[in-house]
Amino acid sequence: MCPPAHFRVAYCINPWMDPRKPVDPAIALFQWEDLRDRYRALGHTVEILDPEPGLPDMVFAANGATVVDGRVLGAKFANPERAAEAPAHLAWFRARAVGFADIREPEHVNEAEGDFAVTSSWLLAGQGFRSSPLAHDEAQEFFGRPVISLELTDPRYYHLDTALAVLDDAADEIMYYPGAFSPGSRQVLARLFPDALLATAEDAAVFGLNAVSDGLHVLLPREAAGLAAALRERGYEPLGVDMTEFHKAGGSVKCCTMELRPPAA
Structure with missing residues (x-):
């Protein structure tokens, strides 16, 4: 993770960014620290990039x-x-x-x-x-x-991590928003992941798929209430996080998190 010491919306390179809507640096730092602390509370190691x-x-x-x-x-x-x-x-x-x-x-x-x-x-x-x-x-x-x-076709979902999240990598379990993908890519996803959790347009629009899962706990924006309920039904423990300052730049939980996957034992 990298602290938001210089975070602001200074330019526009995706549909969510608008320099006329400034970021509150204090709130952004509070939200980022809360996400970091949640990872640590779950037993994960957080490395910091300056x-x-x-x-x-x-x-x-x-x-x-x-x-x-x-x-x-x-x-x-x-x-x-x-x-x-x-x-x-x-x-x-x-x-x-x-x-x-x-x-x-x-x-x-x-x-x-x-x-x-x-x-x-x-x-x-x-x-x-x-x-x-x-x-x-x-x-x-x-x-x-x-x-x-996979072909992304909706500019609001300009990165895969805004339209799809891995829930359990060992079990090949994912969740995604079909409307973000081309028809052919939707067919590929349906074939490879027939039991995937499909997100609604409403949950996708509040960055509900920009989430991080450790196979049990799923950290996702707290606004994605429908997705959280669906995750509970599948046995996951959704943890709602406030990342609204980062939404102004088109990112959320996953965008702030690089996963360091070690060599296989």
Whole structure:
């Protein structure tokens, strides 16, 4: 995670961003610290990346790299406003000799966990607004995992992590909003994940799918009440979080969280 020391809406690179609607820095910090503390209370380790001046979106740590089995594929941002975030993330990994031995700078545009979602069987990969489909081939070759390309068609859901979340990676269980995807991608998701939890348009619109699950606890925006109820019915424990300041920039729980997946035992 990266503290929101410099977080603000300084430009517009997605439909949610409006510089005329300023962020309250104090509230943003309180919300971010609450999310961090919830992870720790659940027994998770939280590593901190120091924020850098001039990079207001660096708080969205999910976009900095993708880590699978301890291997790190860096990001290459589509928008120049965020380009300098990529080397900052890779420098953090390179400074840690233990656990991250294979670190790669990408050739093609990918916005990391914004558009990559990991299950035990698949690497789900979004395209259409940010990440290049060429990055999907690159990720498959690097991680040695089959990549499933999914086309995003609604600009409000410009990253895969705004339209789909992994609930249980070991069981290949996900939740997603069908309306964010092309017809063909909806068919692929229905075939691969016939028991997936389908979110409503109302829950998707409040970033309900920009969530993080540890296989039991699901941290998601508190406004997604319908999704929370559906998760309870499936045996999960939803934990509503207030991330409204980050919604102003088009992000929420998952956007603020990069998952560090260690090598398999």
